[in-house]
Amino acid sequence: MTKRFFVLLFPFVLALAGCNKGGNDANVIKVGEFASLTGSEASFGRSSHNGTLIAVDEINATGGLLGKKIELITEDDQSKDGESKTAVKKMISRDKVVAILGEVASGRSLEAAPICQQFKVPQISPSSTNPKVTQIGDYIFRVCFEDRFQGGAVLAKFALNSLKAKRIAILTDVSAAYSAGLTTYFKEQFIANGGQVVIEQKFTKDDKDFKAQLTAIKAQKPDAIFMPIYYGPATLIAIQARELGIKVPLFGGDGWEAPELIQGPGAAEALEGCYFSTHFAPDQEGSHAKEFVAKYEKRFGIKPDAMAALGYDSAMVLADAIKRANSTEGAKIRDALAATKDFEAVTGKMSLDAERNARKPAVIIQIKGGKFVYKETVNP
Amino acid sequence: MTEFFQQLINGLSLGAMYALLALGYTLVYGVLRFINFAHSDVFMVGAFAGLYVGRSFHNSSVGNGILIKLLSMLLCAVLGIIIERFAYRPLRQRSKLTVLITAIGVSLLLENAGQLVFGANPQAFPQVFPAQQFTKGDLIISSKDIVVLGVTITLVALLQFIVLKTKIGTAMRAVSFNAPAASLMGININIIISFTFGLGSALAAAAGILWGYKFPKIDPLMGIAPGLTAFVAAVLGGIGNIPGAALGGLLIGVIETFVRGSRWSTWTEAIAFVLLIAMLLFRPAGLLGKLQPEKV
Numbered sequence: 001m002t003k004r005f006f007v008l009l010f011p012f013v014l015a016l017a018g019c020n021k022g023g024n025d026a027n028v029i030k031v032g033e034f035a036s037l038t039g040s041e042a043s044f045g046r047s048s049h050n051g052t053l054i055a056v057d058e059i060n061a062t063g064g065l066l067g068k069k070i071e072l073i074t075e076d077d078q079s080k081d082g083e084s085k086t087a088v089k090k091m092i093s094r095d096k097v098v099a100i101l102g103e104v105a106s107g108r109s110l111e112a113a114p115i116c117q118q119f120k121v122p123q124i125s126p127s128s129t130n131p132k133v134t135q136i137g138d139y140i141f142r143v144c145f146e147d148r149f150q151g152g153a154v155l156a157k158f159a160l161n162s163l164k165a166k167r168i169a170i171l172t173d174v175s176a177a178y179s180a181g182l183t184t185y186f187k188e189q190f191i192a193n194g195g196q197v198v199i200e201q202k203f204t205k206d207d208k209d210f211k212a213q214l215t216a217i218k219a220q221k222p223d224a225i226f227m228p229i230y231y232g233p234a235t236l237i238a239i240q241a242r243e244l245g246i247k248v249p250l251f252g253g254d255g256w257e258a259p260e261l262i263q264g265p266g267a268a269e270a271l272e273g274c275y276f277s278t279h280f281a282p283d284q285e286g287s288h289a290k291e292f293v294a295k296y297e298k299r300f301g302i303k304p305d306a307m308a309a310l311g312y313d314s315a316m317v318l319a320d321a322i323k324r325a326n327s328t329e330g331a332k333i334r335d336a337l338a339a340t341k342d343f344e345a346v347t348g349k350m351s352l353d354a355e356r357n358a359r360k361p362a363v364i365i366q367i368k369g370g371k372f373v374y375k376e377t378v379n380p
Numbered sequence: 381m382t383e384f385f386q387q388l389i390n391g392l393s394l395g396a397m398y399a400l401l402a403l404g405y406t407l408v409y410g411v412l413r414f415i416n417f418a419h420s421d422v423f424m425v426g427a428f429a430g431l432y433v434g435r436s437f438h439n440s441s442v443g444n445g446i447l448i449k450l451l452s453m454l455l456c457a458v459l460g461i462i463i464e465r466f467a468y469r470p471l472r473q474r475s476k477l478t479v480l481i482t483a484i485g486v487s488l489l490l491e492n493a494g495q496l497v498f499g500a501n502p503q504a505f506p507q508v509f510p511a512q513q514f515t516k517g518d519l520i521i522s523s524k525d526i527v528v529l530g531v532t533i534t535l536v537a538l539l540q541f542i543v544l545k546t547k548i549g550t551a552m553r554a555v556s557f558n559a560p561a562a563s564l565m566g567i568n569i570n571i572i573i574s575f576t577f578g579l580g581s582a583l584a585a586a587a588g589i590l591w592g593y594k595f596p597k598i599d600p601l602m603g604i605a606p607g608l609t610a611f612v613a614a615v616l617g618g619i620g621n622i623p624g625a626a627l628g629g630l631l632i633g634v635i636e637t638f639v640r641g642s643r644w645s646t647w648t649e650a651i652a653f654v655l656l657i658a659m660l661l662f663r664p665a666g667l668l669g670k671l672q673p674e675k676v
Contacts, residue, residue, distance in 0.1 A: 038500035040599070078500060174646055202645045206605055208595035211390035212641035219383045232502055236595055243513055243522045244386070264504030264596050266511070 028071040029064070029328055031056070031318065032091035034102040034112065035311075039079025040205070040232045043258035044104035044307050048126050049074060050300055051311025052101060054292075055319070065322050073097060077108055088112040092119050098328040099124065101314050104307055105230075106130035106178040113140045120330045122337055124318055126310035127279060129254065130181040134356045139330070141337050141356040143313045143345065144279050145380070147178075150253055151185030154277045154362045154378045155226070160195055162364075162376075163249060163275075165223035167198045171213060171237065173229045175205040182228035182253050198222050203233065210237045214244050224249045231258040238270035254278040257306050261367075268370040280306040280347045281363045281374035292346040306347070313345040382518040387641050388634065393525040393594070395633020396532035400587035401610030402617070402625035403539060404580035410556040410620035411576045414476055417483040418463060419584055420607020421490035424600060426456045426585025427505070427592040428498055434506040445509035449531070449589050453582040460581025461574045469570070494600030502599040505592035528590045535586055536626050542579070543622060552576055556620065605649075609636070612656045618669025627667060 033052055036045035056072045064070060073095050075087035084103060091097045092115065100116050100123040103109045109128035116123035117137030125133055125142040129150055134140050159165050168190065173179035187197055198220045201213035214237070217225060225241070227234055227250055234256050241250065256276035262268040282293045282303040292312060296304035304312075317340060322328060325336035340352040350358040364375045401423055408416045429452040437444045467486050471479045512523040543549040554562040555572050563569050591606065592598050613632045617624025632652055640648045659666065 038495075040502060042501040201641075203640075204646070204649075208591075208597070208602075209390070209394050209637070209640075211393075212387060212637040212639075213645065215383055215386045215390060216641040218386075232597060236597060239596070243511075243520065243524070245513065245515065245520045260502075260504075265507040266596070267504075 027068055029066070029068050029322070030071045030073055030095055030097045031315075032073050032075070032088070032095060032097035032100045032102075034075045034077050034084055034087040034091070034100065034108075036079040036103065036105060036108070037074075037076040041079045041105055041230055041258075043231065043260050044127075045076070045079070047258075047305050047307035048104050048311030048314075050296070051126075051304065051308035051313075052315045054295055054299060055312045055315035059315075059319050065319055066326065066328070070319075077103065079105070081107065081111070084108040084111040085115060088115050092116070092121050097121065098322075098330065099318055099333060101126065101311075101318065103128060104310075105176070106133055106181065107176055109133045109140075110136070110177055113137065116140060120334075122318075122321075122330060122334045124314045124337070126314040127254065127307055128178070130177050131185075131357075132177070132181070138338070138356070139334050141317075141352060143317050143350065143352075143358050144310055144347070145360045145362060146357050147182045147185045147253075149359075149380055150277055150362060151182045151187075151228070152189030153380065154364075155182075155228075155251070155253060156186050156189035156193060156195070158275070158277070158364060158378070159190060159224060159226065159251065160193055163224050163251065165249070166194070167196050167221075167223050168226050169198055169217040169220060169222035169224075170200045170226045171210075171217070171229065172200065172202050173205065173233060174202045176230065176255075178253075178255060179229050182255075183226075186226060186228060207233065208236060210240050211244060214241050214246060218244055218246050222248060224251060226250075227252040228255065230255040231261040235261055235264065235267045235271070238274070239266045242266075242270045249274055251275040252277075254306060257365075259302075259305070262370060262372075268367070271367045272369075273367065275364055275366050275375065277362045277364050277378070278306040279360065279362065280304075280309040281365055281372070283374045284363055284377070286346075286348065288344055288346045309346045313347055313350075316345065317343060317350075383641075385519055387637050389519070389521055389525055390641075391634030391637030392630060393528050393633070394637055395630035396528050397587050397590050397594070397629075398606065398610045398613050398633050399626040399629025400532055400535060400583050400590070401606060402614040402629040403536070403622060404584045404587075405611050405614040406617070406620055406622060406625035407576055407580040407583075409614070410622075411552060411573060412468075414468075414479050415483065415611065416468075416577075416580070417480070417607075418467075418486040418490060419580065420603035420610070421487050421494070422456050422460055422463075422581045422603075423584040423588040423591070423607060424494060424598070424603035425459060425490065426452050426581075426588030427598045427602065428494070428588075428600075429455045429585065430589040430592055431503060431505055431598060437506075442509060445527075449586060452589055453585045456585035456588075457578035457582040460577040460584075463581075464574055464577040469573075491600055491603075498600050500600060502597040505596040505598050507593075507596070509593060524594050528594060531586065531590060532626075535583060536622075539579070539583070539622060548572070548575060609649075609652050612652045615656060616659050616666055618666025621666065621669045624666055624668035631667075 035049050060069045077083040104127045106128040109125045113136040117139045123140050127144045129147045131146045172183045257278045321336035325332040348360045359380045361379045365372045366375045404419050433448050514521045551567045613628035614625045617628030
């Protein structure tokens with residue numbers, strides 16, 4: 001009888017443990033962050049989180065915002081679909097954050113955005129580039145360029161002018177909104193400017209064997225292969241392509257931006273001489289950039305990549321907006337964010353346009369000698 | 381035409397790994413009449429065992445490769461035996477459903493423990509055998525494919541030899557025909573079942589190493605997709621039938637590859653399951669299986 005009583009009591013005890021400590025909100029401003037700290041895009045999450053940490057610590061060291069310190073609440077979405085929704089709902093309803101920073105991957109930003117919009121919590125994505133993200137509503141912002149620019153003005157022009165590739169094969173990850181979007185915008189501009197897409201092949205997340213798609217691509221003899229995908233599959237595809245004797249250059253977008261791209265046996269050799277576009281290069285010009293690189297290297301021991309820089313910028317833009325709004329009310333922060341003009345970000349001077357996207361230049365990086373080397377800047 | 385042969389080589393290479401995995405499923409089903417869902421995760425543990433052992437070898441050579449493989453196979457054989465001893469044996473008298481659910485539980489346990497121990501991020505698999513390309517006209521055969529096919533053929537032949545020509549193999553077959561009768565004949569059922577699990581798990585480990593070798597990025601959830609496909613392959617060939625599992629694996633590998641390289645590549649995974657459903661509808665015993673009526 002007593003045993004049964006305790007067995008029934010146990011779940012209630014557990015539930016109590018889950019309750020919030022509550023209160024104590026008067027002294028801090030809670031900001032939520034969701035990122036892929038583990039899983040297939042862990043490099044993105046770790047980088048952007050590190051960048052955000054530096055920003056938050058900097059702000060708190062100089063007195064915080066509106067006299068209060070920022071408390072950063074971070075959730076890991078594990079690079080999986082479905083986790084972002086849970087993370088964001090929790091941060092909004094239980095932790096009562098004033099704004100959300102996240103995510104790098106467009107698919108996961110798209111998952112969270114309707115919730116942020118519904119609860120009128122401003123969301124700033126550090127580097128989701130699919131145009132649909134900010135189209136969800138007026139509470140959703142991004143501090144990076146988007147894929148109509150990256151696919152069209154940057155990559156399509158790069159392929160035609162710098163790579164002199166008129167016949168291209170495209171390999172798309174149909175399970176990622178980022179990849180599908182970038183493919184569409186690239187094709188539009190590439191074909192409009194005289195290029196020819198000789199073959200398109202597809203794969204999904206978790207696919208490991210690409211020899212089938214690559215064999216079909218090889219048979220069409222393209223001048224280059226466009227891979228608007230994430231760094232995980234990019235490495236495997238490059239290795240397998242070289243194994244099949246495909247020697248043409250491979251190029252992609254900011255999804256390639258991760259040190260893991262060229263790690264592992266055969267990776268750096270397979271990608272030697274290949275290119276990708278991204279938001280930031282540690283060796284690019286600009287005093288804010290150099291300052292940030294030094295700070296990051298001092299704290300984490302490695303140079304920051306684009307995701308780290310954008311993570312930093314997303315937090316700084318939010319802080320700037322809160323200062324200008326002089327309030328932590330969602331609507332006021334939103335209006336202040338929308339009015340962001342000529343903000344001196346690490347990744348360049350930026351203003352948020354009417355669609356809440358940032359007009360920024362892109363940089364092209366080449367993989368040379370096992371390292372990422374800055375090649376050129378493309379302005380909007 | 382070269383495209384066709386190239387895809388064929390790609391498909392056989394992939395199919396060989398599915399075949400090795402399918403053999404494990406079919407062995408266990410044959411002897412115990414139950415699907416070991418944790419098999420795909422033993423595959424994953426095998427790959428990780430290869431990763432950690434391989435990292436301590438600095439050169440890749442054929443000798444080192446074989447050593448890594450054997451060590452990993454041994455480790456997983458032990459793991460398989462432990463799983464059987466503690467998770468399945470106590471439930472041997474219960475209904476099949478109970479053991480099935482336990483198997484799913486073990487699978488989840490291995491996956492999540494793997495994420496805790498190995499970390500959830502994909503890790504680079506070291507080059508255990510040296511890699512080279514051989515060209516013949518426009519056709520390119522990677523040494524990776526040769527190794528995969530070679531190892532698979534060797535292991536399948538070895539398995540056939542064990543099952544058909546050795547005493548313990550005969551005992552395994554006896555247990556799969558009728559376990560109580562076999563025990564009446566003096567066969568120690570527990571030892572045979574443990575041996576079967578060990579054998580199946582060793583094959584899973586071999587498949588895991590080959591997989592890591594061909595696709596050098598492994599993570600703790602890597603077993604789910606290939607495991608499912610290999611299970612389909614085992615059923616396709618006739619569950620419980622060893623040559624059937626090998627044939628099923630090769631067939632699915634080739635079909636998947638051709639579909640993946642075609643216009644309908646997004647249907648790749650669907651194809652395997654469509655085939656499964658079709659097979660179960662029209663020929664439930666599988667390609668090489670014989671429908672065995674339950675004799676009461």
